[in-house]
Amino acid sequence: MTQESKKNRVTRRKFIKGLIAAVVSFEIIYVLYGLVGKKRPNLMNKNLFNAGKVSSFENDKIYPFGSGLFYLFKYSDGGFLAISIKCTHLGCMVQFDSKNQGFMCPCHSSKFNKYGEVLSPPATRALDIFPITIEKGEILVDNEHPIQRNIFKPSQLTYI
Amino acid sequence: MINKERKPTAIERFLLHIHPNKIDAEAIKFTKTFGLGGISALLFVLLAISGILLRFTYVPTPESAYDSIIFLQEKILFGRLLRNIHHFSATIMVVTSFLHLIRTYYSQSLYFERSKNWIYGLLLMFLVLFSNFTGYLLPWDQLAYWAVTIMTNMLEYIPIMGDLLANMFRGGDMVNGVTLLNFYNLHTGVLPLFFVFFMSMHFWLVRKAKGVIVSESTEKEMVSVFPNLVVKEIMLALIVLAAIFLLSIFIDAPLLDKASITISPNPSKAPWYFMGVQELLLHIHPVFAVFVIPVAMLSLFFYLPYFKYSKVNIGVWFNSKIGKSLTIISVLFSFIFTLIVILISEYIIDFSSWVPKLPLLISTGLFPVLIFLIPTAGFLYYWYKVKNTGFVETVMSLVTIIITSYIVMMAVGVWFRGEGMNLIF
Numbered sequence: 001m002t003q004e005s006k007k008n009r010v011t012r013r014k015f016i017k018g019l020i021a022a023v024v025s026f027e028i029i030y031v032l033y034g035l036v037g038k039k040r041p042n043l044m045n046k047n048l049f050n051a052g053k054v055s056s057f058e059n060d061k062i063y064p065f066g067s068g069l070f071y072l073f074k075y076s077d078g079g080f081l082a083i084s085i086k087c088t089h090l091g092c093m094v095q096f097d098s099k100n101q102g103f104m105c106p107c108h109s110s111k112f113n114k115y116g117e118v119l120s121p122p123a124t125r126a127l128d129i130f131p132i133t134i135e136k137g138e139i140l141v142d143n144e145h146p147i148q149r150n151i152f153k154p155s156q157l158t159y160i
Numbered sequence: 161m162i163n164k165e166r167k168p169t170a171i172e173r174f175l176l177h178i179h180p181n182k183i184d185a186e187a188i189k190f191t192k193t194f195g196l197g198g199i200s201a202l203l204f205v206l207l208a209i210s211g212i213l214l215r216f217t218y219v220p221t222p223e224s225a226y227d228s229i230i231f232l233q234e235k236i237l238f239g240r241l242l243r244n245i246h247h248f249s250a251t252i253m254v255v256t257s258f259l260h261l262i263r264t265y266y267s268q269s270l271y272f273e274r275s276k277n278w279i280y281g282l283l284l285m286f287l288v289l290f291s292n293f294t295g296y297l298l299p300w301d302q303l304a305y306w307a308v309t310i311m312t313n314m315l316e317y318i319p320i321m322g323d324l325l326a327n328m329f330r331g332g333d334m335v336n337g338v339t340l341l342n343f344y345n346l347h348t349g350v351l352p353l354f355f356v357f358f359m360s361m362h363f364w365l366v367r368k369a370k371g372v373i374v375s376e377s378t379e380k381e382m383v384s385v386f387p388n389l390v391v392k393e394i395m396l397a398l399i400v401l402a403a404i405f406l407l408s409i410f411i412d413a414p415l416l417d418k419a420s421i422t423i424s425p426n427p428s429k430a431p432w433y434f435m436g437v438q439e440l441l442l443h444i445h446p447v448f449a450v451f452v453i454p455v456a457m458l459s460l461f462f463y464l465p466y467f468k469y470s471k472v473n474i475g476v477w478f479n480s481k482i483g484k485s486l487t488i489i490s491v492l493f494s495f496i497f498t499l500i501v502i503l504i505s506e507y508i509i510d511f512s513s514w515v516p517k518l519p520l521l522i523s524t525g526l527f528p529v530l531i532f533l534i535p536t537a538g539f540l541y542y543w544y545k546v547k548n549t550g551f552v553e554t555v556m557s558l559v560t561i562i563i564t565s566y567i568v569m570m571a572v573g574v575w576f577r578g579e580g581m582n583l584i585f
């Protein structure tokens with residue numbers, strides 16, 4: 001065997017060394033990801049946000065829930081949409097401007113209509129929405145799991 | 161005067177081990193390195209000391225972080241001074257390590273045996289920025305909270321892994337207590353550890369390369385390090401320390417209102433050293449601004465020592481006379497050209513409504529990039545092919561254009577962007 005091919009051959013020793021290195025790094029990454037990445041349950045409340053009785057909302061109106069970080073929009077046919085107030089540009093908090101019937105972001109002035117669709121950039125995506133479930137006539141919003149979308153579609157609405 | 165009779169103590173002798181006994185007289189001229197690497201190292205020591213002291217009062221939770229800083233500033237003797245020292249050392253360290261990068265690059269000190277040290281240097285630069293960024297969140301005021309919100313949301317634009325990365329840093333989809341704990345741990349534990357390791361490697365590699373660069377032609381005259389170099393180092397260190405203390409006595413580190421997750425300030429800006437990216441983001445599709453372009457730039461910088469150059473004059477500033485003039489011309493070109501492109505893009509160009517049929521990635525991504533790229537390529541082609549400038553000088557011109565352009569964008573973002581990120585003059 002020549003010097004050259006000896007150098008490049010995978011010996012048993014090299015193979016085992018490589019295997020150990022791979023396993024160890026996988027373990028480290030796994031542990032790190034678990035430590036850094038996961039939400040710690042004791043620091044987050046996992047409950048759904050209760051927005052109140054279905055009957056207390058009027059059609060075609062928008063209701064702010066500042067502490068839940070969303071706006072609840074009741075469509076003209078009675079469907080509900082929970083719109084995240086987190087701007088899709090870089091994450092500032094949008095505000096509803098009742099004069100223009102739309103959302104405005106203070107940070108870099110993206111504008112959205114009342115369905116959350118982009119009216120003017122720099123944002124490129126419509127505002128995220130949160131899943132809604134309706135139980136015993138109460139509206140429960142899962143405000144920890146935003147759903148991304150590009151435009152508004154009636155299929156995003158939740159009905160009783 | 162220096163007492164030559166006194167024997168150095170054990171600690172002194174240990175510290176002197178950073179240097180060889182004798183050194184080329186040319187290497188210790190101040191204008192050789194401007195002491196920039198040494199100043200950065202000194203600043204790290206100062207940061208570590210002041211940082212460890214800060215940890216005695218700092219509480220890393222969203223409820224108490226802000227109040228603990230108020231407490232430090234108002235109730236503790238010299239507490240405000242301590243915070244100011246940490247703040248200004250950190251800011252100045254960004255500047256000095258960046259200037260050090262510039263020095264090593266333009267004095268042609270990154271080839272052959274120094275190429276590995278260039279890589280370690282880039283990693284150190286990354287550590288400097290990342291330390292600054294993680295420290296930025298700790299005061300938990302409006303400035304800190306929204307700057308970090310903006311930066312972590314930039315990560316989300318990275319294709320495929322973006323969301324995962326951003327959520328990992330934040331520990332959720334919003335900046336919250338988990339983010340603060342993550343950042344605190346990175347800032348005061350993990351990153352300083354990395355610093356010590358990389359800096360040790362960096363210093364060792366400088367010695368392995370037989371000290372800082374000296375041009376090949378000079379006749380060597382060796383002088384002893386002690387006292388020739390050491391006295392200079394101590395003098396510079398004292399000047400830097402005095403400057404930082406003076407700054408910290410007269411100027412206070414900023415502290416706005418306590419962070420409020422429902423009120424975003426207008427405008428919200430990233431920390432100043434990242435404002436170039438945020439400015440870019442105003443003009444170009446996010447995938448290009450936070451992914452394609454930064455990755456391309458980083459690859460270029462890491463690859464710089466390894467191109468197949470034909471004539472490198474190690475240790476000669478700008479490689480040659482032509483290199484020097486071309487660098488100056490490139491700075492001017494890039495400065496003016498970048499400003500023009502920013503203005504055009506702000507007031508005239510609106511590809512997304514001119515060609516609404518094309519995907520956004522092309523109309524707001526590729527087109528603006530080409531607007532910058534084509535004239536730049538033309539500029540470089542002219543020098544390389546028509547004027548027959550060397551390859552080293554041409555690459556240097558490209559690097560100059562990139563650096564100048566970033567600085568211009570950063571300056572525009574920091575000083576000329578007002579409410580709603582509109583241009584103000």
Ligand code: HEM
Nearest residue numbers: 207208211212214215218247250291292295298299348352
């Ligand atoms: C052992 C090393 C370090 C420790 C223990 C440490 C610790 C701390 C602590 C406790 C704070 C919060 C206090 C405050 O915000 O005023 C802080 C803030 C900060 N640190 Fe460090 N730090 C270290 C190194 C560094 C380094 C190397 C850099 C940058 C290169 C840096 C940059 C910053 C910045 C920019 C802030 C924000 C300061 C401000 O409020 O304006 N730190 N650090």
Ligand code: HEM
Nearest residue numbers: 193197198200201257261264269278281282284285372373
């Ligand atoms: C915390 C940051 C840094 C520290 C403390 C540091 C420290 C030093 C010191 C003390 C030297 C000896 C010569 C001199 O003072 O200029 C040096 C040389 C060098 N540094 Fe750094 N440095 C840092 C960052 C960087 C960066 C960002 C780069 C470039 C990417 C870099 C690349 C180099 C190179 C290539 C040399 C060899 C230069 C020569 O031989 O003339 N360093 N560094």
Ligand code: FES
Nearest residue numbers: 087089090105108
């Ligand atoms: S974060 Fe809303 S426009 Fe930038």
